Amino acid sequence: MNNFSYQKVSETADALDQISKCNLTQIIAGGTNIIDLWKYNLIQPKLLIDINGIEKFKRIQQTEDGGLFLGALATNSDTAYHMEVEKNYPLLSRAILAGASAQIRNSATNGGNILQRTRCYYFYDAASPCNKRKPGSGCPAKNGLNRMHAIVGTSEDCIAVFPSDMCVALAALEAVVHVVSSVGKREIKFSAFHRLPGNTPEIDNNLQPNEIITGISLPPEGFAENYSYLKLRDRNSYAFALVSVATGMKLENGLIQKIRIVLGGIAHKPWRVPEAEDFLIGKNPTAVNFASAAELILKDAKGFGDNDFKIELSKRAIVRNCIMAIHPETLRPGAQPSL
Numbered sequence: 646m647n648n649f650s651y652q653k654v655s656e657t658a659d660a661l662d663q664i665s666k667c668n669l670t671q672i673i674a675g676g677t678n679i680i681d682l683w684k685y686n687l688i689q690p691k692l693l694i695d696i697n698g699i700e701k702f703k704r705i706q707q708t709e710d711g712g713l714f715l716g717a718l719a720t721n722s723d724t725a726y727h728m729e730v731e732k733n734y735p736l737l738s739r740a741i742l743a744g745a746s747a748q749i750r751n752s753a754t755n756g757g758n759i760l761q762r763t764r765c766y767y768f769y770d771a772a773s774p775c776n777k778r779k780p781g782s783g784c785p786a787k788n789g790l791n792r793m794h795a796i797v798g799t800s801e802d803c804i805a806v807f808p809s810d811m812c813v814a815l816a817a818l819e820a821v822v823h824v825v826s827s828v829g830k831r832e833i834k835f836s837a838f839h840r841l842p843g844n845t846p847e848i849d850n851n852l853q854p855n856e857i858i859t860g861i862s863l864p865p866e867g868f869a870e871n872y873s874y875l876k877l878r879d880r881n882s883y884a885f886a887l888v889s890v891a892t893g894m895k896l897e898n899g900l901i902q903k904i905r906i907v908l909g910g911i912a913h914k915p916w917r918v919p920e921a922e923d924f925l926i927g928k929n930p931t932a933v934n935f936a937s938a939a940e941l942i943l944k945d946a947k948g949f950g951d952n953d954f955k956i957e958l959s960k961r962a963i964v965r966n967c968i969m970a971i972h973p974e975t976l977r978p979g980a981q982p983s984l
């Protein structure tokens with residue numbers, strides 16, 4: 646029996662106060678990940694702080710610079726179907742709707758999504774060693790079942806992937822995470838939020854234990870003209886990505902003026918290689934050029950056996966998704982992209 650206390654708060658200050666009282670505290674938002682972690686006995690909180698009463702965290706509103714602020718407690722569904730998101734950030738809307746199921750998206754929140762933990766089988770199996778769950782115990786995935794595991798940014802200690810779809814689009818949009826603690830507010834660039842495993846795979850991101858996410862801001866540029874999110878997985882719905890790609894592009898006189906390409910499902914964080922984007926600037930948006938960029942993005946990729954196929958799959962997914970971004974109308978349900 647794991648005895649715990651439950652506190653529902655309606656003010657940020659109360660949440661921060663509760664956090665400071667106990668070092669075995671967990672925040673619950675939509676509960677779609679934390680309850681699983683608890684049921685698998687991977688966490689044993691002594692104090693559960695329910696932040697769902699903090700109404701201001703549920704807001705989605707325009708920012709002074711013409712961007713959009715997504716409250717930490719806005720649900721994934723409310724975000725994906727929000728008028729401004731559909732109009733100005735359709736890449737984000739597509740990525741969110743590619744994840745989980747409608748029921749889960751109705752509960753899942755934006756703050757919880759970016760803090761969700763890996764789906765590595767060994768992490769969830771408390772009987773297996775796992776450096777992420779128990780530092781120093783080993784990583785059985787490297788020589789075990791690793792079909793879903795990472796091919797870039799891995800370390801000796803961990804080859805787990807970060808499974809979010811939403812975050813792949815947030816990385817492409819260069820979102821900013823807003824956090825608060827008892828010492829004040831702070832903003833974290835999305836590229837600096839999640840971490841590679843290195844020799845501390847137990848730490849997924851750079852949020853400090855005493856901090857709460859208040860929301861995520863999007864800059865004005867949403868790539869609403871030329872965008873695409875492609876998610877490749879074992880089933881066509883309700884499955885995590887084997888490989889996903891978010892592309893946002895701006896074209897001028899038929900040439901690439903700006904491009905973002907971010908991959909999901911292949912690393913411990915959304916995977917972006919600026920060198921590959923720079924290579925494409927000023928070039929024609931052709932399959933040949935996208936294939937060259939894909940080679941740059943995957944140049945250090947390494948498989949572990951079961952997941953070797955992800956290297957070639959990622960390269961093909963990049964080319965296909967960038968072509969689809971030129972013609973987003975091919976994204977209509979049932980439409981097939983013409984390559």
Ligand SMILES: Cc1cc2nc3c(=O)[nH]c(=O)nc-3n(C[C@H](O)[C@H](O)[C@H](O)COP(=O)(O)OP(=O)(O)OC[C@H]3O[C@@H](n4cnc5c(N)ncnc54)[C@H](O)[C@@H]3O)c2cc1C
Nearest residue numbers: 674675676677678679744745753754756757758809810858
């Ligand atoms: C069956 C299933 C399939 C899924 N498939 C997909 C998929 O295909 N793609 C995908 O992207 N996701 C998928 N998910 C994951 C889902 O999107 C996440 O579980 C969800 O987004 C987490 O949000 P939540 O609000 O429920 O978080 P919770 O479970 O409430 O919390 C998750 C973590 O975030 C912390 N937390 C939450 N809010 C805050 C805050 N404001 N400040 C600080 N800490 C906070 C909690 O303490 C906890 O550690 C799936 C989940 C399930 C169960």
